[in-house]
Amino acid sequence: MMTEPQKIQPRPTAVSAPYFEGCRQGVLRLQQCAACGRQQFYPRIVCSHCGADDLQWHAASGAGRIASYTVVRRGVSAAYEAPYVVALIDLAEGPRMMSQIVHIDADDARLRIGASVCVEFQAWSEDIDLPVFKLLEEQ
Amino acid sequence: MAATLAIVGAADTQVGVVPGRSPTELCVDAALRALADAGLDKSQVDGLITCNAFAEPIMYHAEAIAEYLQIFPRMCMTAGTGGGTTFSVIQHAAAAIAAGTAHTIVISMADSLRSFMSREQAMLTQSSTGHPQYEQPYGPTVPAYYALIAQAHMAQYGTTAAQFAQAAVSGRAHAARNPTAQMRDLITVDDVLNSRLIADPLRLLDCSLVSDGGSAVVVTSAERARDFPHAPVYLLGSGEGHSHEHISQAASLTTSAAVLSGKQAYERAGVSPADIDFAQIYDCFTPTVLIQLEDLGFCGKGEGGAFLESGATLPGGSLPVNTHGGMLSHCHPGNPGAMFALTEAVWQLRGSAGERQVVDASLALVHAQGGIMSSHATLILGRDDD
Numbered sequence A: 001m002m003t004e005p006q007k008i009q010p011r012p013t014a015v016s017a018p019y020f021e022g023c024r025q026g027v028l029r030l031q032q033c034a035a036c037g038r039q040q041f042y043p044r045i046v047c048s049h050c051g052a053d054d055l056q057w058h059a060a061s062g063a064g065r066i067a068s069y070t071v072v073r074r075g076v077s078a079a080y081e082a083p084y085v086v087a088l089i090d091l092a093e094g095p096r097m098m099s100q101i102v103h104i105d106a107d108d109a110r111l112r113i114g115a116s117v118c119v120e121f122q123a124w125s126e127d128i129d130l131p132v133f134k135l136l137e138e139q
Numbered sequence B: 001m002a003a004t005l006a007i008v009g010a011a012d013t014q015v016g017v018v019p020g021r022s023p024t025e026l027c028v029d030a031a032l033r034a035l036a037d038a039g040l041d042k043s044q045v046d047g048l049i050t051c052n053a054f055a056e057p058i059m060y061h062a063e064a065i066a067e068y069l070q071i072f073p074r075m076c077m078t079a080g081t082g083g084g085t086t087f088s089v090i091q092h093a094a095a096a097i098a099a100g101t102a103h104t105i106v107i108s109m110a111d112s113l114r115s116f117m118s119r120e121q122a123m124l125t126q127s128s129t130g131h132p133q134y135e136q137p138y139g140p141t142v143p144a145y146y147a148l149i150a151q152a153h154m155a156q157y158g159t160t161a162a163q164f165a166q167a168a169v170s171g172r173a174h175a176a177r178n179p180t181a182q183m184r185d186l187i188t189v190d191d192v193l194n195s196r197l198i199a200d201p202l203r204l205l206d207c208s209l210v211s212d213g214g215s216a217v218v219v220t221s222a223e224r225a226r227d228f229p230h231a232p233v234y235l236l237g238s239g240e241g242h243s244h245e246h247i248s249q250a251a252s253l254t255t256s257a258a259v260l261s262g263k264q265a266y267e268r269a270g271v272s273p274a275d276i277d278f279a280q281i282y283d284c285f286t287p288t289v290l291i292q293l294e295d296l297g298f299c300g301k302g303e304g305g306a307f308l309e310s311g312a313t314l315p316g317g318s319l320p321v322n323t324h325g326g327m328l329s330h331c332h333p334g335n336p337g338a339m340f341a342l343t344e345a346v347w348q349l350r351g352s353a354g355e356r357q358v359v360d361a362s363l364a365l366v367h368a369q370g371g372i373m374s375s376h377a378t379l380i381l382g383r384d385d386d
């Protein structure tokens, strides 16, 4: 029996569970430090800015800008159908994260550093959804 | 500052496509060749440093190599900061020699990404340098990580794909003079720009080779270094800089911790970029050459493209770079990749580099980085001990 090639899957931990649960519910969650107010990504047990350990989960706006991107022309494995766009996204709340830009042709001229994007969620497996981004229409 | 460490032996195995030797055997082969070059018997070795092999991982690697060689060192270490490992271990060796932990240390590294792994295995293993939870699931390949850096540099400084391509052209011009290089046919900027896109803006010829090979050096104290068959090559300064591991966590995409490692190395050696006769710069992808030339002070920030276009890095240029051909053209067996730049620097400083000898080479800068422009190590080497 042929099995569908599976994408690389993250493994949620007790600390990161709220992030991945948020993804399942269509909400991008970031940790916010009660001491200094900074938000951070990826999830940690302490604030990466001031070291305080009182971190609260907040829903992010889902808005951001492309800090950089590339079109992967040769996929990392059979589970990744090239071309696809891997990008670094600067979230409106401050943190940067890696993601994909979806719903766009790889050679679309609107794909550029600085372009505004917003989050949506895609299934990565039966149990995991991950945030991906699409270009905002009004550009 | 007077040197404390000297390189007294240097050797490479056969490189390129070497199916007849496993990574372990290449590592042993390189160590034995370097010992022969130093005129030493293996019984005189009291320190061994290796890096692990992707194609044949061993849990306690250096110990296994010592066992294979039947040597019984007082210091045995498997180092791992990716491509930066090759030069950061020289700092550790210098510290061990200064502390009296060991007197004669062999540093040997080898891997066989070409013959002992499938292309898919090699690609997946290398891309696992990305964050397992927050990067790898999105499917970035190793070229893709570096492409993110390249795109950011293009957007910030107006650097062009043709300027990145110059690094590949330059490396090949050096490799053409090196009989051991895997790729020796001259290439042009157009050849690079017409090669297949891998991860925009990087094309096939912007990417380093996939190779088998091993390389080793023997180091000892500067004091003892004159009692060996070849003129010693002295470590005059070294530095490291570690800014992140995963590219999504880098404070800057376009300026690297090479700024920090270079500054320490220059200060310790008491020299400046203008004093350097030739440089060996980590070239896993063409943009790393351009950015590291900037960050190491060979040109201004954002001027790396123009510097490469000037021809300075070519054979006979004001700063020949990667005189063996680099990982773009000589060989790239993974983490050991920069070791070949080190052995080449030793031969250049001995004056034994043959057709590719840099005239009056007396001061070299060698620089490597690991991760995704994450862990940087800079060495300044000279043929005089201060």
Ligand SMILES: [Zn+2]
Binding pocket: A033, A034, A035, A036, A037, A038, A047, A048, A049, A050, A051, A052
């Ligand atoms: Zn804080």
